Amino acid sequence: MGSVAIKKIEQPKSFKFSKANLDKIEKILAKYPSNQKASAVMPLLDLVQRQHQNWIPEVAMEEIARILEMPRIKVFEVATFYTMYNLKPVGEYLIQLCTTTPCWLCGSADIVKACEDHLGIKVGETSKDGKFTLVEVECLGACVNAPMIQVNDDYYEDLTAENMIELLEHLKTGDDITVGSQTGRTGSCAEAGPTTLESHAKKAKIKMAEIEEDK
Numbered sequence: 520m521g522s523v524a525i526k527k528i529e530q531p532k533s534f535k536f537s538k539a540n541l542d543k544i545e546k547i548l549a550k551y552p553s554n555q556k557a558s559a560v561m562p563l564l565d566l567v568q569r570q571h572q573n574w575i576p577e578v579a580m581e582e583i584a585r586i587l588e589m590p591r592i593k594v595f596e597v598a599t600f601y602t603m604y605n606l607k608p609v610g611e612y613l614i615q616l617c618t619t620t621p622c623w624l625c626g627s628a629d630i631v632k633a634c635e636d637h638l639g640i641k642v643g644e645t646s647k648d649g650k651f652t653l654v655e656v657e658c659l660g661a662c663v664n665a666p667m668i669q670v671n672d673d674y675y676e677d678l679t680a681e682n683m684i685e686l687l688e689h690l691k692t693g694d695d696i697t698v699g700s701q702t703g704r705t706g707s708c709a710e711a712g713p714t715t716l717e718s719h720a721k722k723a724k725i726k727m728a729e730i731e732e733d734k
């Protein structure tokens with residue numbers, strides 16, 4: 520699969536929220552005092568991203584400024600500060616590769632290499648078919664299940680080069696995929712099963728077989 524680096528960003532000329540999103544905006548605004556509409560800027564940016572192929576064009580930020588009665592520059596400031604907002608087109612699957620120390624110690628370099636080799640693109644690029652974008656990110660807060668990645672809204676954890684490639688193939692073909700641990704670990708439970716609070720673990724039906732075996 521070849522690669523294409525997105526250089527010139529084609530900005531759409533107009534943006535309108537869908538009817539469903541306008542209804543959501545009404546509900547979001549109801550949470551804030553009427554003279555504090557700007558407080559809703561982050562959820563509205565998120566709505567744009569979900570409506571507009573996972574990225575936020577400039578005209579949409581202008582529309583948010585109009586709805587929230589705030590200066591356009593303030594919307595731009597928020598959108599450019601947080602990396603979760605994409606300000607240029609990305610693939611259908613935005614793959615965020617965590618390479619911070621705990622993930623790195625557990626093999627994130629192998630995960631990055633597996634993605635780059637399998638998709639034929641480098642970090643920062645989008646595959647030619649528009650399906651995948653690779654980006655490197657700082658700690659996503661799931662270090663205990665390292666190495667891990669985020670794909671759109673979901674986390675995939677306990678990765679190896681092999682299960683990472685399987686995951687990419689399942690994303691490509693649209694097959695069902697298991698979110699979370701790719702080795703079947705429940706939550707952030709120790710690999711060998713619970714070692715403390717076992718009665719709570721039993722109640723939660725966590726790795727009961729292993730607990731019983733150990734006794």
Ligand code: FES
Pocket residue numbers: 617618619620621622623657658659660661662663665667
């Ligand atoms: S270092 Fe990767 S999730 Fe924290």
